Amino acid sequence: MSVANLFFQQCPFASVASLSTLSPFSRSAPSLRVSVKFTVSCSSLASPVTVLDRNVEKKVAERNEIRLGLPSKGRMASDTLDLLKDCQLSVRQVNTRQYVAEIPQLSNLEVWFQRPKDIVRKLVSGDLDLGIVGLDTVTEYGQGDEDLILVHDALDYGGCRLSLAIPKYGIFENINSLRELAQMPQWTSEKPLRVATGFSYMARKFMRENGLKHVSFSTADGALEAAPAMGIADAIVDLVSSGTTLRENNLKEIEGGVILESQAVLVASRKSLIHRKGVLDTTHEILERLEAHLRAIGQLMVTANMRGSSAEEVAERLLSHTSLSGLQGPTISPVFCKSDGRVAADYYAIVICVPKKLLYKSVQQLRAIGGSGVLISPLTYIFDEETPRWCELLSTLGL
Ligand SMILES: Nc1ncnc2c1ncn2[C@@H]1O[C@H](COP(=O)(O)OP(=O)(O)OP(=O)(O)O)[C@@H](O)[C@H]1O
Ligand SMILES: O=P(O)(O)OC[C@H]1O[C@H](OP(=O)(O)OP(=O)(O)O)[C@H](O)[C@@H]1O
Ligand SMILES: [Mg+2]
Structure with a gap:
């Protein structure tokens, strides 16, 4: 019963x-x-x-089902769904108040929408096998649990840092580093440095490791930046992204005060990867798609025509500029034309991938060595033979 x-x-x-x-x-x-x-x-x-x-x-x-936890709310929720969609892994949710969904491309996989901290807790308790959350949440709620494995540590969104911040005014006016903060005579066992944070585990560990002995902690779930001005705390440990919230509340970060650089990560339970049927294969597929997509978004495909006497001679000209060498090297194909009844290749079509941030420089270099008709197209995926993160995962698992 x-x-x-x-x-x-x-x-x-x-x-x-x-x-x-x-x-x-x-x-x-x-x-x-x-x-x-x-x-x-x-x-x-x-x-x-x-x-x-x-x-x-x-x-x-x-x-038997494999379970992937995704953030149900907050700023990570929609970015996570967007990333999966870009990897052709769209999540099909019947309605937004339903906490379970599926990804049709991945059979036997259930998506469970949970609060980020609960995703980590449920990975640890074995109720989820995989999850996507911020590294800050994994570190805080995973508390060093060896069952948690970072499968992909840089999903390229949710970028922020966990930082110690103090007021710009009063006794902190001339304090600009963690060392100076630790050396302030004010902190004693009777009157410790009062820190407000939602990240008690990491904040305590950081203070301990950095020789701040007299510290007390209080917790709050949001708007922590108000605590010093309200007289509730001397310092805060919270996430910072643009720095606007700190600035608007007269707070400052200090040298040596960054506890963790964070972004969205794919995390898995070691036990699930090893023991639950299908988890490793599904993780491989998700990882491959993520890697292929994330690699591609930083690159553009450039095609151009170049006059030349042979493919090798065109290749030499291209390879004399490192930004034109492509991922493995340029692809060069002859363009055949018929003139005076004769078929000949006076032009070569070249195809290379260039990093987005080097695009204009690459186009200038291409033109300088005789490139014309330059076409630029976005790339959707770059699949390599094997992803380095997959090899790392296998070695972490001892497989
Ligand atoms: N200002 C920020 N800029 C970028 N990413 C952030 C920022 N603040 C938080 N994040 C990332 O997004 C994750 C979720 O933060 P979010 O504020 O949406 O939820 P939360 O703070 O856990 O929930 P709530 O604010 O409702 O209590 C964080 O764990 C972190 O990884
Ligand atoms: O450096 P910034 O770009 O200003 O971002 C930092 C702020 O963002 C987060 O708060 P959030 O918006 O999640 O509100 P919360 O305090 O309710 O969690 C974080 O807790 C900071 O307060
Ligand atoms: Mg928040």
């Missing part, structure tokens, strides 16, 4: 308010897919209660 049934028996005045089956994409036996959480209203209780079915916990351990 489930805990839920027991609950109803022991609380006869309970009436079911909602019972949600959380996995419409289930491909396994219905008994495995009983809802994990449901809400009941009970006349003896002021607020709804959440009941966890322990049998389900056991069954979840036996599940």
Whole structure:
């Protein structure tokens, strides 16, 4: 008998308010897919209660589906969906209040929308196999757990840093480094440096490792930058991106005060990768698509015509400029024309990939060595023989 049934028996005045089956994409036996959480209203209780079915916990351990956790809210949510879409891994969600979805290209995979911190917690508890969140969240809530493996550490969005910041005014006016902060005579065991943060694990570790002995911590979930002006804290440890929030609140970062540089990452459970059927293959496919896409967005494909006496001679001219050497080297093909009844190749078509930031320089160089009719096209994917991150993952797993 489930805990839920027991609950109803022991609380006869309970009436079911909602019972949600959380996995419409289930491909396994219905008994495995009983809802994990449901809400009941009970006349003896002021607020709804959440009941966890322990049998389900056991069954979840036996599940066959692969689970990917994605941020359900906040600034990471839509960027994550956009990235997956760009990798041809569009997430199909029936409606936005449903927390489970699928990616049709990846069979046997369930997408679960969760708060970023819960994604990390659920990876650790074995309820998710893969997740996409900020590195800051992985580090804070993973707390060095060796089961968490960074499969891709640079998804190129959600860039920010976790930083220690202090007021620009008062006793901090001339304090500009962590060393100076640590040496201030004000901090004693009776009157420690008061730090407000939502990142207690990392902040404590950082202070310890940097010799700040007299520190106390308070937590808040948002608008931390207000704490010093409100007199609640002397310093804060929070995420910084543009620096506007710090500036607008009269706070400053200090030398040596960056705790972590963060961006979105793909993280996996080591146990799942090794033991759950299909997780490694699915991870390989996701990783390949991510790598191919992320590599391509930094590059453009350039085609041009060049007059020359042979493909080798054109290649020599191109290779004399490093920014025209392409990924492995230029592709050069003869362009055949017929003149005076004779077929000859006086021109060669060249194809190279150039980094976006070097585009204009490359075009100038191409022109300087006789290039004409230069065409630029965006690249969608660059698939290499094997991705370096995949080889790293296999070696981390000892495979
Ligand atoms: N200012 C920022 N610029 C860029 N990325 C950020 C910024 N702040 C946070 N992030 C990244 O986005 C992730 C989610 O942040 P977000 O503010 O959306 O959620 P949250 O702070 O956990 O939730 P909430 O603010 O609702 O409590 C962070 O863990 C971090 O990786
Ligand atoms: O350097 P900036 O570009 O100004 O960004 C930094 C701010 O962004 C985040 O807050 P968020 O917007 O998530 O609000 P929150 O405090 O409610 O989490 C972070 O906690 C900082 O307050
Ligand atoms: Mg926030």
